[in-house]
Amino acid sequence: MRTTVGIIGAGPAGLLLARLLHNAGIDSVVLESRDRTYVEHRQRAGILEQGTVDVLRAAGAGERMDREGLRHDGIELRFDRKRHRVDFPALTGGRSVTVYAQTEVCKDLIALQLKEGGPLLFEAEALAVEDADTDRPRVRFRHQGREDVLDCDYVVGCDGFWGIARTAIPAELTRVFERSYPYAWLGILADVAPSHDELVYARHDRGFALLSMRSPSVSRLYLQVAEDADAESWGDDAIWDELERRFETDDDWRLDRGPITQKSVTPMRSYVHEPMRHGRLFLAGDAAHIVPPTGAKGLNLAVGDVVTFARALTYKKETGSDERLDRYSATCLRRVWQAERFSYDMTSLLHRAPDATPFEGRLQLARLERIASSRAAETDLAEAYTGFPLDELG
Secondary structure, eight states, X not given: OBOSEEEEOOSHHHHHXXXXXXHTTOOEEEEOSSOHHHHHHOOOOOEEOHHHHHHHHHTTOOHHHHHHOEEEOXXXXXXXXXXXXXXXXXXXXXXXXXXXXXXXXXXXHHHHHHHHSSXXXXXXXXXXXXXXXXXXXXXXXXXXXXXEEEEOSEEEEOSOTTSSSGGGSOGGGOEEEEEEEEEEEEEEEESSOOSSSSEEEEEOTTOOEEEEEEEXXXXXXEEEEOTTOOGGGSOHHHHHHHHHHHTOOSSSOOOOOOOEEEEEEEEEEEEEEEOSEETTEEEOGGGTEEOOGGGOOHHHHHHHHHHHHHHHHHHHHHHOOXXXXXXXXXXXXXXXXXXXXXXXXXXXXXXXXXXXOHHHHHHHHHHHHHHHHOHHHHHHHHHHHHXXXXXXXX
16 A cells, blocks of 8 residues: 555544645545544543634634534633633734534544545554655554555654654654653543533642533533542542532632533643654654643644644645755744643642642742733733644744
């Protein structure tokens, strides 16, 4: 089998890349180790930056998102029993975010790929990327019980942190930067209408809490817990009781309860692999970088990566120049490190470390008071949260 671009992984990054390449007249093949049902139901991110929304629309994948997604023009910060709303459009020249789950993005892109795009092979396990430093890289994979080879001009690894693409880059050429956090998130899905119409980020002496949603009738909420916490050790009533404590305010706001349908624990870590390119192998999304979920950046960073690659390859097709492909890693990493910085800042601003001192707690409150009282500080948060324009990627 032969194609121009071999894409490993049919998450949102790999699927969107296939769509962008199709629209540019460039052929591709997508290899996904899981089956379609798994891909369409794995719970991940749910906040789309303005740039991500714009890209999906331009790619022809925005119809259902525009119909069912929830546009949010701000977030609420809670601390010291007080509430402060950050107004995104007023601070960013009209930018906002959209709540639309990654599962739905994948469903939309899979439908388009199967209808209009190139081959999308489910249950096709990539085994190795070979000859990445030549002009004829190849992907060995297993599909329908037999091994095969995908010959390519380029390979893009969108196969996540545990995928095989990154291992094809020689260790002596790489640098890894990482940090693990001494806490985790206990996340729940609940069949109850969200208790607020925008996301609520709460800093509390007992730990962080987040009120989010998946739809007008399904709430998504998170609690900071110990890094080794077991989701099933938390009873439903205990979860709701703890959420109520951490969201408490001095006004009459109340948290509505409902049946909890799913519980899971998410570890917190930051990770960056440099470079994001080796020869004709390019890494995108979690294959190259991970951010703690506090800043809602993971999916959006992956979109930035594949937009950068698609634009660079289109430029190569139109001009014959490798200039933008050669700049791929540096271009993406500028954006990655800004997202890492913002996600780290949001995490350290809102979470209570196990060994935190009263002094550090008061510093958190001082930082939050600064955001609430300074338009400059508030604007910096709003610009980073809604995402820096993708046209900066060139």
